[in-house]
Amino acid sequence: MDGLSRALVDVTARLRIDDLPEAAIRAAEQSLLDAIGVSFAAAGKDAGSAAFAQIALAEGGRADATVFGSQQRVPAAAAAFANGAMAHALDYEDSIDGLPVHPHAQTVPAVLALAERENVSGDRLITAIAIGCDVTARMAAAAGDEMGRRGWYPPPILGALGAAVASAHLVGLDSAQTLDALSLVISQATASGEVKFSPHSDVRGVRDAFAAQAAVRSTDLAALGITGFERPLEGRYGFFSTYAGGAYDPAPILDGLGTRFWGTQVSYKPWPSCRGTHSFVEGALRLRGGIRIDAIERVELWGAPVNAMLAEPLESKRRPTRAINAKFSLPFTVASALVHGELSLASFTEPAMRDERVLTLADRIDFVADPSKDNPESMTHGEIVIVLTDGRRLHEDVPTPLGNPASPLGTERLRNKFVDCAAQAPQGMSRGDAERMANRILTLRSSTGLRIDLGEIVSARCGAASRAAYAQA
Template identity: 45%
Template sequence: MAEGVTDRLCAAYAAIGYDDLPESTVAACSRVLLDATGVMLAASGMAAEARPFIELAARSPGPCTILGTGLTAAAPQAALANGALAHALDYEDTFDAAFAHPNASLVPALLALAQEKGGIDGKRLIAAIAVGCDLSCRIGLALDRPMEEGGWYPPPINAAFGAALGAAHLLALDARALRDALSMMLCQAVMPGEIKYSQRTVLRAVREAFPAQAAVTSAQLAAGGVAGVEAPLEGRAGFYALFAGGEFSPERLTAGIGERFLVEELTFKPWPSCRGTHPFIEIGLELAAAGPDRIESIEVEVSPVQQMLVEPPERKRAPEVVIDAKFSIPFAMAVAIVRGRAGLDDFSAAALRDEAILAMARRISARIAADPALDRGAGGAATVRLKDGTHRRDQIPLARGAPSRPMSEDELAAKFADCASRAAVRPGEDQVRKLADAIRDPSAITNMRSLFEPIS
């Protein structure tokens, strides 16, 4: 048992402020805030699954913006609603190395707390993003045993601890109180793998609502002096013991804290679906240009991590709900082939009934291939049999959006503008531009309560 790991982490993170961040880290955090804000705005107008969360949150008066709605709420409830929005379209950033969505609960929690407390500037928000995202990524990297073996669904669980740490950091709590916030998150953070197997549930879409709200609660209770446990991560009944049988690497968890910020190593999504579908969307777009009518059949090669995106085959070829379509390689690939694109409008209730897409999805089969050339769930290959009897094989070792194949700043700006235009209460182009400019220069924001004034 590695004693003192949580204390070392919390001491290091408590000492980090905005002025300690490299320019590249500040820029990365600004991209996170821009992308997350845009995705939540789009979801407010497109994700019916989030509506009950918004309605519930709006019953609790407070100063915190529920993005895209014109409504406000108290901090825990605003975090709940915005957390539901943050992943509803499956369009937010990811950390490929650990299959994580480190910011989908973190950003909603930070925005809510900053607005409720008042007087918090953009620099403090950026520092909180940097440390919260960093911990979420490290928690996943340190695992030596997959959490799935215990029936858990890791992304929202791992992200919950980064969200709690980031929220406590935003409140300028000391190292012990950061540990207390992690302790209280340990009492709340769960997500069963059963959400992957239930055919009609939409919980997979709105899952980040729960850790986002829990992060706010954890930070507020820690600020109030509630004492937590001494070793919430490494203890004999702490995080790693409960979720991974105690099998983790303290070295991977702590190495280079304060020197290497993993927020700089995120993937920003070009397409609104599970990251594991992206290599096949990319291949599908190439096949669309060659002519969908020429295709007889396709066999995709997937890693074991992507197996959940192709099984059971019947369900994945004809998903019943939009979030399941976004977690389906056959459906996502068919969308790209048939429509020549895979945007927000292409994953919709109408698309689920598009016979051309369904017919193409039925032609796609899969086999599991533990191929080291395919990058752990963000790569893939496909063998295409054409009607003239010829074959072609396409391989994408690592799909677009990763740090080595990034979206450009112009592409990220266009994504934000497109997302913002789909909000439930739609802002004008000038409003969108002013909001984007404010997010790109966080050091100029003197009070986070004013951030969303351009679209209010």
């Protein structure tokens, strides 16, 4: 569709917080809270993302923005690079059921870095986050599953586009400059689908570093007058031609653009593993009461064919050696939930991944691809059958896993998740300090026209002076 790119940027460039529905504003605040929390935990626990932070801090430069969990500032693109690596490192951030995206893992690190550098108001930050999520989801809905079929890994690629549009909005670029930023980020964004089949790779956890950094670089270059393409999305060799073979539907991009926001459809994760595992984990937790683990003969998991990647190659999924691979494993996550009655960050430590009770049960868990679930609406639909040694078959069907808007996690549980994650930050954070910080993040919209100390938030710094500031907020 000719004019698609221009139509997108013309709408997003003019949006202000007063244009957003209340539900979209609230969703952006909650997603920001969730994103910061899981990044705190990654800063304290994930060795892979620590390497990205180490590079950013070692290179130094202008003190624009803070690296998560530290009190050190680096250039904005470097901060987005370091913080982007933490966004998905623990696979605990939000998603949209039915779409192959984690819509805040790229946008939040990018816009936070620029917001701190530019010292913007809270309402501008929240508006940019809502835009980034919306654009990411709209692009995913337009492309369907064609990107994955062609060997691409959609989440960081699609997220880079949303992050670039959000970043351009945050720094005040006009529609022509936003078009340039979109063109420039397309020139940098990529991710190979091979990541799904490389169990020893770190890339699956840290991939969003590259997308977040690209969004910041693209925005800064566009602001300096570097021009892009006239039709970066729909052009002869534009985004959809390159990544989807020209097969796309423009309607999801344009329908309700500027009035309906995909942020309201975000699912927040109750467990730190791939969203595709959650319906099976939930079903396992429902069924485990009164069952002796040694009385389980086998477990069958029935789900969408797309989730076969969570059970292949089978041996490495039953015996994961890296936390990120364990989080993408149906046998391991379900076995851990059945054995321990929970799935938490502690479930993916090295000792936990060597737990013989879990591994023995994982050997008896198989995934079956169900053709009836081969559609976006059923991507996270799972059924679990536990066959006992006495012949009984226990069955649980979970069409919509916990955390979906139809089965919401709830604000209180989301706050508790933030508190738990903040305690894992490098310096740790007390419950009281974490709750005060959560309150501050969830009221950023009220900072209309007022500058906000993002460095204080991102660094997880909450001493006596900070507590006094929060008390006055």
